[in-house]
Amino acid sequence: MALHVQSALHGTGMTSVLHSRFSNTSPVAPIFRARSCPTSVAAFLKRPCFHSPSVNLLYNSTLPSMWCCIASYDIAQGRLQRPRVITSGVVKFDEMALPPLVASTVIPDLPPPPAQASFSVLCAAKDHMKNIAERWSVHSFESWTHPGISFTNEVFGSTSSRDRFVAIATLQTFYFMLDDIFSDAPNESVLEEFGISRSIGKCSQKLAAFFKRLNSIFRQQEIPSNPTPIEGITWELGHDMRRLSNPEWFNKFADCLLEHQIAGVSSHVDHIADDQQFLKEVEAYAQMRVLNSGGRWVMMLVEFATNVYLGDEFSAHPILHQLTNAAVIHCVYVNDLFSYPKEMFEENPRNIIKMFMQDSNDGGSGLSQAAWKAVDLINTQIHTVAELEKKFDSEVFAVRSYIDGVKGVMTGNIYFHSVDNRYRHPNSVFPELRENITNAHETNV
Numbered sequence: 001m002a003l004h005v006q007s008a009l010h011g012t013g014m015t016s017v018l019h020s021r022f023s024n025t026s027p028v029a030p031i032f033r034a035r036s037c038p039t040s041v042a043a044f045l046k047r048p049c050f051h052s053p054s055v056n057l058l059y060n061s062t063l064p065s066m067w068c069c070i071a072s073y074d075i076a077q078g079r080l081q082r083p084r085v086i087t088s089g090v091v092k093f094d095e096m097a098l099p100p101l102v103a104s105t106v107i108p109d110l111p112p113p114p115a116q117a118s119f120s121v122l123c124a125a126k127d128h129m130k131n132i133a134e135r136w137s138v139h140s141f142e143s144w145t146h147p148g149i150s151f152t153n154e155v156f157g158s159t160s161s162r163d164r165f166v167a168i169a170t171l172q173t174f175y176f177m178l179d180d181i182f183s184d185a186p187n188e189s190v191l192e193e194f195g196i197s198r199s200i201g202k203c204s205q206k207l208a209a210f211f212k213r214l215n216s217i218f219r220q221q222e223i224p225s226n227p228t229p230i231e232g233i234t235w236e237l238g239h240d241m242r243r244l245s246n247p248e249w250f251n252k253f254a255d256c257l258l259e260h261q262i263a264g265v266s267s268h269v270d271h272i273a274d275d276q277q278f279l280k281e282v283e284a285y286a287q288m289r290v291l292n293s294g295g296r297w298v299m300m301l302v303e304f305a306t307n308v309y310l311g312d313e314f315s316a317h318p319i320l321h322q323l324t325n326a327a328v329i330h331c332v333y334v335n336d337l338f339s340y341p342k343e344m345f346e347e348n349p350r351n352i353i354k355m356f357m358q359d360s361n362d363g364g365s366g367l368s369q370a371a372w373k374a375v376d377l378i379n380t381q382i383h384t385v386a387e388l389e390k391k392f393d394s395e396v397f398a399v400r401s402y403i404d405g406v407k408g409v410m411t412g413n414i415y416f417h418s419v420d421n422r423y424r425h426p427n428s429v430f431p432e433l434r435e436n437i438t439n440a441h442e443t444n445v
């Protein structure tokens, strides 16, 4: 079987296929391991050399020990189906009617994922954040290291600069931490560890003032006197990113970070006040999520990662603006899909699936209908980005570099969500998110 798979793929252009073999570590076999779009894998598996009734497609991410079952291919019926349920869980609905998360979103029109970082670059990022945790005595910081590095690896792993990768991974880690301690999973002892007053999160004006102060520290050249840990880390982040970019881009980037944080405060205040106008209409919801997700500054990091900057002429171009917007909406809906189980437990209403399920206009959708509607919206954005790219039709190197990078973020973001334990839970409604993946960063690095 292993030889058949390898010879069938030989010369097909699937250069990222790693290997195939019977697995002795998983109850599903034979295993076919590939980093590829499952539909293109399926095309190859139609060849007559495959005699097994089904083949499980596993996606390799970040490091060789992290595998994720993305789909199962039924050879007799010639179609992709849901991953086999490996673990048991509480089933309150027809889980077979739910979309297979990766197979339904990694569609043929989605661009290929960017390359991943080398092991030594991943180690450098891990060491950098360990040093930050020690220098500022914030040991809990390391608990956000994994999603920060994993996300950066999936979306910006191809950056040629170790320093840029480390700076992006540290910033992503910092924002996963901020999201959790102020919004998703408030924790007073962590606030104290970072030198943040416990009362800040309970008052929107204080929270907005706090983020404005952090933003000015991010921009300043001199380290503040007697900084708290949160201020010190913020200053170091700004210092490293300014050193590696240019003043025009850096100032725009700092503006974008502040816009995200203030939008986060507003949507949180709306949630607390139960005044959630944005949950009543898809367009308003999308624009709220574009701002409060941080997706806009993530797209700006495409320029930082490549060290190729759009400049004023192109960064303000209306078509590029629309393209970026569609790409960010793609990313936030992917997040909503994969983080639905997490947000269900956290009672967070800001999720497109929850919104569809509560929509009074169509009587509300069941979970599977709502999840499929989200998948449709996700895949619509891919076509919007492709159309806008065609419409812009620029040969300018900086524009090409930016659009390719943005498309890489869209694909990498799906893979990040499919492999990171952040979105996994033993009672997840999605079977493929019930099992934790061995965390290679924690065990090997």
Ligand SMILES: [Mg+2]
Pocket (backbone or CB within 6 Å): 335, 336, 339, 340, 343
């Ligand atoms: Mg979410």
